[in-house]
Amino acid sequence: MRAFTQAVAVARLRSLPMVAPLVVAALAIIVVAVAADPYLHTTVARMLPFALLAVSVAVVTGHAGLPTLGQVAPYAAGAYLTARLALTGIDLAIVHLLCAAVVGAVVAGLAGAVLVRHRGTVFLMLSLAVAELTAITAGQWRAVSGGTDGLAGIPAPRLLPGLPPLLGDRTVLLYAATITIAATAVAVWLLRGDRRMLLTATRANEDRARASGHPVNAHLWMVHCAAGAMAGIAGTLLIHTHRWITPADVGFGTAALVLLAAVIGGARSLGGAAVGAVIVLGVRDVVAVEVPGHAPLLVGALFVIGVYALPGGLTALPARLRRRHRRHAGPHAAAPPTAATSVRSTS
């Protein structure tokens, strides 16, 4: 019994680094929600789809090692599908989320069948082509997307049949935050332990992984599909929080910004990518209000600062500061190097 209690305690300690950021995020949302400022509620709620999209990009970029601009394709598929379902009278949020996740995974699977065969610059350029095709398709396929005018007047979703639609700013914020945090938690849970170890191996040395019997491209394709499902859910949240969509929402600008967010936050940290998304949108939509017309300049400066001052992103900052502190403290304080995964078993 005592051993079991100790094992539970150890398991809790090990899961703390995964759970703590999610708890902090939930507390931050609660703090925002109790504020009596509807504008703040709306602003934060509209950041959340982008944050979830950044998490999906971090999965592909940070964990699979494939820097991508193409996640806007499943994002757009999820968003337009949700919009069309809502406009045809199907307004249950859970139906929207499930359908968007499926279509996001399918779209990512189709694109991934080509993309994951390539690496580096070729992959990035192909994913750029996917982003451009997405924007062009959204602009040209009028029957579905409404063309460049987009779709507006999309009805608000309902959580359950008979319940009122989600219209209040605070309600929408809490709903979007719940979905975002839950989806991120699922992604963090899926990317722990052995799966994380296998992806680290795949990313670090593909030839060795293949020579050990791991079908690298198949692994990467599955990750791409799962990230596509997340992007599809983010597309649903885009509709639920904005209730309109235009091709510009799923174009190259969004693709570049979300990759930037993942880089600033730390592509190997899903929570960090979400925080990076909030920072990027905060700079573009809140800070830039003080200097009208200079939002791109501010975002560009943020990117330069992020890349040069924060290698590894925001989430790598504490570790860098610790290393610097140890260097200043003297050689005896230096800790042994750590690996991406820890020893869990000696058998």
Add this chain to the structure above:
Amino acid sequence: MRIDPDQLPAPRSRRDPDHAHSTGLVAAGLRHAYGPLTVLDLDTFTIAPGDRHAVIGPNGAGKSTLLNVLAGTIRAQTGQLTYNGHTVTRWRPAWRARAGIGRTFQHPAVWPDLTCLDCVRVGGWHHRRNPDHTPIQVLNLVGLADQADQPASTLSHGHRRMLDLAVAIAGQPRILLLDEPAAGLTDTDTGRLLDILHGLPSWMAVVIIEHHMDVVAAFADWITVLHQGRRHTDGPAHLVRADPAVAALYLGTGGGDAAHP
């Protein structure tokens, strides 16, 4: 899958591709070229259970290309490969590895961000429910048990080579392809390498590409000499090593002491 040595046939008689055909690996008509330069042109190359086979030759002889073709890293432009009765010519390296063709790399290939133990766990992933040896036992076999929780990036060159070998062994191959496993090793490490190789199961076929003739002499019982992608000589180790033509081949291409047969 655990292999019962009793169910495997005795090592084949040499020069008997048909026997190896049902139990081992047979390559026929392999040819690979980079543009006008033919780097591999072999009529047959066979490996049967229990073989201790060395492939030697001067630089550029096609040794590594042969190993890459056998492991599936490179697909030969012509020719056919059969393994255990199956045509595996178009099988990708991961499927060949799962089927039992393991390998090490000329430059030690490990996963720097993982601990040594996790490297071995990834190497033996497909046998994790029924391993011949636990990961820590495999690390112990190559002398790295003390560094089990150290990141692979912190290992010395020699230890990385041992870890590469441990990862390959963890995959429980029937055929183990070793690409210059003694390159860069100290004499002590080379001795340990030979101890490890001598301790491998008798049913496991081992193909070694090596320039260190001391290692070849101590390990291999059959030697194939390649030159410019083609078979130069093929035969029992003691006869090949005594062959003046082989010595002339090395000396004529600038081979040093390490490569002198």
